[in-house]
Amino acid sequence: MPENARDLNATSLDPNDDAPEWTDEMFEHAELAINGKVIRPATGYLGPNGVVKGRPPLRDRAKQQVTLRLDPDVLAKFREGGPGWQGRINRALRTILEL
Template identity: 40%
Template sequence: MAKKTLKTFQPDRGYTKEDWDEVGDNPEWTAEDFAKARPFAEVLPDLAASIRRGRGPNKAPTKKLVSLRLSREVIDKYKAGGDGWQSRIDADLRRINKIK
């Protein structure tokens, strides 16, 4: 389903009337325009690479992925504390088992 194009300025959409007026006269693309278009990574390779780079490889993994079944109450309690609940479980288990 195609997105409907806005034909008139509508406030409170994240841009100003000046922004709307600045780009409002951009013409529709033709088949010729699309034929001449090049991929983003080809036009701006350095920027594309920096975006693609992301977090990078974990050269010395300090943690191991495991599957662990915990009670709903335990999970709910940790999740209620917000983001980082998995790390808090790890920290609590390390403390209980006297692991530095």
């Protein structure tokens, strides 16, 4: 057997496997399929800290994707806060525009 091939019949766990253990919450949100037919669709996705719910429902109007040029220091300030920086820019603009 080539050295990079795995023995599919092996029963021992891979000590180098860094995949997280599945929690009950993960199973609750996972898609359930039998013979390829989806019985229950997934209700979230796996994020770095476990199950994350899907996107919130769209309001009466969906957001539009645009291209916007910002000064590097402005962009860096919003990105400092981590994920969600685009939403923070949106909230800042809504505040300034009093929307």
